[in-house]
Amino acid sequence: xxxxxxxxxxxxxxxxxxxxxxxxxxxxxxxxxxxxxxxxxxxxxxxxxxxxxxxxxxxxxxxxxxxxxxxxxxxxxxxxxxxxxxxxxxxxxxxxxxxxxxxxxxxxxxxxxxxxxxxxxxxxxxxxxxxxxxxxxxxxxxxxxxxxxxxxxxxxxxxxxxxxxxxxxxxxxxxxxxxxxxxxxxxxxxxxxxxxxxxxxxxxxxxxxxxxxxxxxxxxxxxxxxxxxxxxxxxxxxxxxxxxxxxxxxxxxxxxxxxxxxxxxx
Numbered sequence: 001x002x003x004x005x006x007x008x009x010x011x012x013x014x015x016x017x018x019x020x021x022x023x024x025x026x027x028x029x030x031x032x033x034x035x036x037x038x039x040x041x042x043x044x045x046x047x048x049x050x051x052x053x054x055x056x057x058x059x060x061x062x063x064x065x066x067x068x069x070x071x072x073x074x075x076x077x078x079x080x081x082x083x084x085x086x087x088x089x090x091x092x093x094x095x096x097x098x099x100x101x102x103x104x105x106x107x108x109x110x111x112x113x114x115x116x117x118x119x120x121x122x123x124x125x126x127x128x129x130x131x132x133x134x135x136x137x138x139x140x141x142x143x144x145x146x147x148x149x150x151x152x153x154x155x156x157x158x159x160x161x162x163x164x165x166x167x168x169x170x171x172x173x174x175x176x177x178x179x180x181x182x183x184x185x186x187x188x189x190x191x192x193x194x195x196x197x198x199x200x201x202x203x204x205x206x207x208x209x210x211x212x213x214x215x216x217x218x219x220x221x222x223x224x225x226x227x228x229x230x231x232x233x234x235x236x237x238x239x240x241x242x243x244x245x246x247x248x249x250x251x252x253x254x255x256x257x258x259x260x261x262x263x264x265x266x
Contacts, residue, residue: 007069011083014066014073031074038067039145050219096120115161138162149218152207160211169212176205231261 017026041063048056072083097120099105100113107113118138138158142151159165166172179202186194210217235257239246246254 007065007083007087010066010069011073014069018073018077026070029070029074031071034067034070038064038071041067096124118158118161147218148203149207149221152204153211153217156208156211166208166212169209172205172208172212176202176209179205227265230265231258234261234265 014026017023041060045057045060045064048054048060068086069083072081072086076082095102097117099116099120100107105116107116121141122138138161139155142154142158144151146154156165166175179198183195183198183202186198207217210220235254236246238257238260239249239254244253
């Protein structure tokens, strides 16, 4: 492909859809109304990557790009900023945060690059925006809308980069065992509020173990849920094939089919 890529054709389409005589649906959209779709499109990108489907990936990335252009158009209509502003800001940011590429800095590995990235992000924060002694917290900027497992992993990773971390995986596992005991104690005490708190601590510890082993907890849980769905569908299929209704089957009958599913659906 020759020449520079341009977003102008897509931006022109969005402007027309939003303009007089455009699409009634597009003209009704707002930042708020588009939020669920933006999140959904991001997950569809992830799904295409997991499947290794490059054709689907190119399409889903286009859908995400459309949202970038569409949100920029909404902002421009309000006089807030334009698509050009978005591009200029991210371009400056990428150059600023890669001094080892666009400047004279020299880092020995990816971990050192990440630590410097976090340092630069902190420097970019205006003084007094929260944190300790007027300095911005390294935990600022983590989206509160992230799924809880992803948020926990991100928080733990950020504080680990400044040395606030366990030294050995064995200690992390011991902490996990401790949290299990504390949850059991809350359960035996029939204390709902404490059970919820201890469950949160237990899940946070599980994420810590996953992080130490370089396992993505969100992906691990997603894979387990999908495996469960596939195995349960096997049970449904076998039950239907024998003319039985799941609600009329005993637990032992379903358990037998579950064990069968475990052998056939990995």
